[in-house]
Structure formats: C-alpha cells, structure tokens
Amino acid sequence: SQQGEEDPQALSIQEGENATMNCSYKTSINNLQWYRQNSGRGLVHLILIRSNEREKHSGRLRVTLDTSKKSSSLLITASRAADTASYFCATDRDDKIIFGKGTRLHILP
Amino acid sequence: EADIYQTPRYLVIGTGKKITLECSQTMGHDKMYWYQQDPGMELHLIHYSYGVNSTEKGDLSSESTVSRIRTEHFPLTLESARPSHTSQYLCASSDRGRQGSYGYTFGSGTRLTVV
Numbered sequence: 001s002q003q004g005e006e007d008p009q010a011l012s013i014q015e016g017e018n019a020t021m022n023c024s025y026k027t028s029i030n031n032l033q034w035y036r037q038n039s040g041r042g043l044v045h046l047i048l049i050r051s052n053e054r055e056k057h058s059g060r061l062r063v064t065l066d067t068s069k070k071s072s073s074l075l076i077t078a079s080r081a082a083d084t085a086s087y088f089c090a091t092d093r094d095d096k097i098i099f100g101k102g103t104r105l106h107i108l109p
Numbered sequence: 110e111a112d113i114y115q116t117p118r119y120l121v122i123g124t125g126k127k128i129t130l131e132c133s134q135t136m137g138h139d140k141m142y143w144y145q146q147d148p149g150m151e152l153h154l155i156h157y158s159y160g161v162n163s164t165e166k167g168d169l170s171s172e173s174t175v176s177r178i179r180t181e182h183f184p185l186t187l188e189s190a191r192p193s194h195t196s197q198y199l200c201a202s203s204d205r206g207r208q209g210s211y212g213y214t215f216g217s218g219t220r221l222t223v224v
Contacts, residue, residue, distance in 0.1 A: 033212045042115075042199055042215035043152075088152070090212075097213060098168070099144075099152040 006089055006103040014108050019076040021103040023089030024069075030092040032065055034074050037086045037102070046074075046087075079107050112136050115200050115216035122190055122223055130185045130219045132200035141183040142213070144199040145169060152199065158183055190223045197221070 007022045023032070031050045035043040049056045049065045049072065056063045062075040076083055086102040113134040122128055134141065139160045144152040154167030158177040172194070173187050183202075187194055197220045201213040 035212075035215075040148075040197070040218070040220065042217045043201075043213070045212035045214070048212050086149075096142075096154060096157060096167070098154070101151040104149070 006100045010104040012106040019079050021074045023072045025091045032072050033090045035088045081107050113216040115219050119220050126190050128187050132183045134202045138202035138204045140203045142201045146197045192223045195223050
C-alpha cells in the first residue's frame with residue numbers, strides 16, 4: 001500500500017532557480033527520507049529527518065517536516081543540470097521503508 | 110561509492126527460464142531488501158530480510174523467492190520467467206542499529222526483460 005505521495009509528479013525549471021517538491025503520507029512515522037534516482041539507476045539517499053525534527057539542511061538541500069499535516073517538502077536551491085532526476089520520499093514504517101511515486105525534476109539550460 | 114553490488118546489470122531471457130539475480134553487500138548490514146520498479150514508476154517492496162535465515166514477503170505479491178544464507182548475500186530467484194516479470198529489480202541494505210540515521214544503500218539495479 002502506498003504511504004507517500006509526491007507532488008508535483010513532474011517539474012521543469014530553469015537552471016539556477018529553486019525547486020520545491022512535496023510529500024504527503026498517511027500514518028505515523030519514525031522518520032522520513034528523500035532519495036534521488038538518475039535515469040535507470042539505483043537510488044541515492046539524500047537526507048533523513050526524524051519525526052521530532054522540523055527542518056534539516058544538507059548543502060543545497062532543505063527538508064521540512066510537519067507531522068501534524070503529515071507532510072514534508074524538499075527544496076533544492078540554485079538548481080543545476082546535474083539535479084535532473086526523479087526524487088522520492090520514503091517513510092519508515094514497521095522497520096520497512098515505503099516509497100512514494102516520485103517527482104521527475106528536469107532542469108532546463 | 111555504494112558497497113552493494115547487483116549482477117547482472119541487464120538480462121534478456123526467454124520465457125520459462127530459471128534466473129537468479131545476485132545482490133551482495135560488504136557493509137555487514139543486517140537488513141536487506143528487494144524492490145521492483147517499472148520505468149518511471151514507484152518502487153514496490155517484494156522481499157526483505159532482517160538477518161541470516163530470515164526472509165519475509167513484502168507489500169507487492171511476487172512469484173520470486175529469496176534466500177539469506179550469508180549476511181552479505183541476498184539472491185532473488187524466478188523459477189520460471191514470464192514477460193510480466195519484465196521490470197527493474199533494486200536491492201538495498203541498511204544497518205539495523207544505524208537505520209534511524211543513515212537510510213538505505215541501494216545497488217545499481219538489474220533490468221530484466223523476459224521475451
């Protein structure tokens with residue numbers, strides 16, 4: 001059963017702009033994670049935010065978590081061509097990680 | 110660079126053949142997972158293991174089977190491949206004690222095509 005839902009499904013922005021992706025989930029969680037997947041490859045773990053945290057930064061990435069709304073957002077600042085990929089949120093439930101459907105991000109030159 | 114390896118990277122095989130997709134990790138992780146992903150779609154958990162001799166089915170029903178005889182090795186087997194098995198298969202692992210901090214490490218995947 002699907003736990004996370006990303007929004008939007010696809011996003012195209014100009015290089016240098018900021019990209020924001022959202023994730024909503026249904027049940028209580030231990031933590032929420034964001035992953036990146038380049039075309040046809042495995043997933044790369046980007047950042048993890050615990051249920052008792054509200055915001056976390058890693059380089060050009062900023063993640064927020066609102067457990068009252070059961071939602072999270074991923075902000076990529078100053079986007080680059082190399083950021084073109086699919087981004088998935090994943091929630092930790094019962095010692096398993098359940099992935100959303102992903103947001104396909106395309107950075108335009 | 111990830112220390113989890115999947116082979117083969119690509120596989121094209123005829124219907125009815127038996128195949129085994131290999132997954133090995135050198136990190137000593139307790140937990141290992143298999144996900145199935147169609148192109149551009151979500152990942153579905155099909156099998157997982159919490160340690161040696163522990164295997165469980167995931168949320169998506171699958172005709173595949175897995176084994177965990179050694180900590181580092183988690184192969185997935187299809188006894189009789191069918192075109193409906195065409196997909197990408199992703200293996201992942203995590204350290205039970207550190208999962209709360211570090212997430213999963215994924216292999217590069219095996220893209221299976223059954224003709």
